[in-house]
Amino acid sequence: MARHGENIRKRKDGRWEGRYRIYSAEKGHQLYRSVYGTSYKVVKEKLAEKKIESQEKENRSGEGKRIWSVLCFSDMAEQWLKEVMEKKKCSTYVKYRFIYQKHLKSGFQNKNMAAMVEAVDQKTAFSSLSDSIRKSIYCVLNQILKFASRMYNVDPPALARPSFHTPKKQVEVFSKKEQARLFSVLYQEMDRYKLAILLCMHTGLRLGELCALKWEDFDVENHLLTVNRTAQRLYVNGHSAKTMLMETAPKSEHSRREIPLPSAIVKLLFQFKGEKPYIFGGNKALEPRTLQNHFKKILQKAGSANKNFHVLRHTFSTNCIEGGMDVKSLSELLGHSDVQITLNRYVHPSMDTKRSYMDGLSAFYGQIYGQIHG
Helix, strand or coil: CCCCCCCEEECCCCCEEEEEEEEECCCCEEEEEEEEECCHHHHHHHHHHHHHHHHHHHHHHHHHHHHHHHCEHHHHHHHHHHHHHHHCCHHHHHHHHHHHHHHHHHHHCCCEHHHHHHHHCCCCCCCCCCHHHHHHHHHHHHHHHHHHHHHHCCCCCCCCCCCCCCCCCCCCCCCHHHHHHHHHHHCCCCCHHHHHHHHHHHHCCCHHHHHCCEHHHEECCCCEEEECCEEEEEECCCCCCCEEEEEECCCCHHHCEEEECCHHHHHHHHHCCCCCCECCCECCCCCHHHHHHHHHHHHHHCCCCCCCCCHHHHHHHHHHHHCCCCHHHHHHHHCCCCHHHHHHHHCCCCHHHHHHHHHHHHHHHHHHHHHHHC
16 A cells, blocks of 8 residues: 555556656756556555666766866876777768867866866857858767767766758759760860769769879779778978878778779770879879869859869769669769668669659659550
């Protein structure tokens, strides 16, 4: 039988209910929770367990508050960056370190972790920066919080993430007419830059992957190209120049891939085969900005509007889908970890394709109608 002060009662539906209190750090006050059972005894036992769990959690929360109030933000950030440098790609470390040094170090280096969270939770935090930079900042802050939480075995404080209102940018592709004009320029007085662009149109390779290609990545007998590395400019400490051209591992493990090449492209590659190790750069990886600049000049000759080099990758993907390639095959060729990335980001059916599908549906309906009235 229920007793006064136990917060256990029998409901109208015949079940027993027990209520207990928990403290919500997110809401800043206590909340009630319930447990249910078929008898008073069952609910009493469940309630006792929940009260013990709640008390332990509250104790941990109190200990966590104490720890967060004494932990120095800059110390945690530096330790986290050291772990990133040891376990992540060089480009990932460079990006995270740049965000920390540029946007976080000076403002929070003398604050403890709790004060940092309180300051960031203000609605005006980083409001003058672009949404892209702000997203990177919140990514770094949450990573530092998780690192500190793991190091000291305490729950991380909730970091309020602001809403971002930047509309999703429409992905561009080259129209069929633009592709035709581009091909006409590329096949005139072919050079290594034009060959690189042509190879991208046939493979969807990323800019850095193209620039880092070596002849050893090219399997002549099987007409296969293997993606083993990428080239990019990164900020490097200890050098007079702000950035250095570096070769790193591909974007992800799925980016390490084999791509079959058409015979026509293989023949063109053979025309430029030399003794130097890199296909397009000679003795070293080709500078991505150099290839981008040549790409812009080629677009001008083709009478096309200025577009980013990555549009070639979008165009390749769209052409593959419109040509009947299945999404799984395309996803592997692009080096994606998930076919949804391919569908959502790179597949953009043209209006002509949509119209042909609608015309085909209309013809199908006409056949059904003809069978009925024939």
